[in-house]
Amino acid sequence: MQLAPAEVEFFHANGYLAIPRITSDEEIARFSELYDRILADPRAFAVKFHGGGTLHQVMSPDLLYPELRETGCFRNGRALACQLLGIEESELDGFFTHMIYKPAGAGRDTPWHQDEAYWDNAAFLAHSLSVWMPLDPVTVESGCMQFVPGSHKGDVLPHRYQPGVQPLSLDGAVEPASAVACPLPAGGATFHHCRTLHYTGPNTSGVERRAWSLAFHAKPARRAAPVERPWLAGFLADTTKAALGS
Numbered sequence: 001m002q003l004a005p006a007e008v009e010f011f012h013a014n015g016y017l018a019i020p021r022i023t024s025d026e027e028i029a030r031f032s033e034l035y036d037r038i039l040a041d042p043r044a045f046a047v048k049f050h051g052g053g054t055l056h057q058v059m060s061p062d063l064l065y066p067e068l069r070e071t072g073c074f075r076n077g078r079a080l081a082c083q084l085l086g087i088e089e090s091e092l093d094g095f096f097t098h099m100i101y102k103p104a105g106a107g108r109d110t111p112w113h114q115d116e117a118y119w120d121n122a123a124f125l126a127h128s129l130s131v132w133m134p135l136d137p138v139t140v141e142s143g144c145m146q147f148v149p150g151s152h153k154g155d156v157l158p159h160r161y162q163p164g165v166q167p168l169s170l171d172g173a174v175e176p177a178s179a180v181a182c183p184l185p186a187g188g189a190t191f192h193h194c195r196t197l198h199y200t201g202p203n204t205s206g207v208e209r210r211a212w213s214l215a216f217h218a219k220p221a222r223r224a225a226p227v228e229r230p231w232l233a234g235f236l237a238d239t240t241k242a243a244l245g246s
């Protein structure tokens with residue numbers, strides 16, 4: 001699987017890309033069953049963010065279920081991510097996967113953020129992107145991805161953490177008119193750069209929103225000086241505690 005040159009160009013200009021298909025219907029059906037099993041698995045390292053609904057995340061499910069790395073979703077996601085990063089697969093510096101679940105009619109929003117704001121890599125400027133794949137058709141009402149085109153061209157912006165196991169959010173407002181929503185069929189995918197501003201709304205629809213997200217890292221660049229990310233310490237401490245159930 002390969003992206004067309006115009007798609008690669010679009011990604012570099014805008015910091016995101018949506019494609020209607022990354023795997024087969026057959027795999028989606030199989031994977032949906034596995035996804036439900038993992039969500040219910042008490043051994044999984046999971047965090048539930050509450051607030052106007054639930055946002056249920058399972059971190060690195062592929063550690064418990066390594067067969068996830070054999071799926072077409074993963075293989076195609078990795079191949080296309082490397083194409084967009086401009087590297088060979090052998091040059092990958094690591095990856096991280098997580099499942100992001102919003103129940104039908106009861107999923108909370110994921111506030112505007114840049115993924116790199118979540119990363120404890122203050123000495124480096126990341127060269128990474130994420131592949132986001134829904135197993136259900138996604139709409140604005142069920143929480144499809146929304147992006148601010150071109151926002152990947154700046155550095156990591158200030159974020160804030162509200163104590164009480166909350167997702168991070170951009171410390172500032174995003175003009176709603178500047179956002180582009182990307183509804184997708186099940187089995188489609190979006191790609192976004194690690195500094196692209198993105199958001200998903202609450203799931204107010206009657207359809208559950210099961211998504212799997214894969215972050216792929218190319219070698220980062222060392223910064224001239226490390227940057228402060230004061231929002232991270234509280235977030236990491238609280239979510240780790242919550243995931244471990246203490």
Ligand code: NI
Nearest residue numbers: 113114115198
């Ligand atoms: Ni994100």
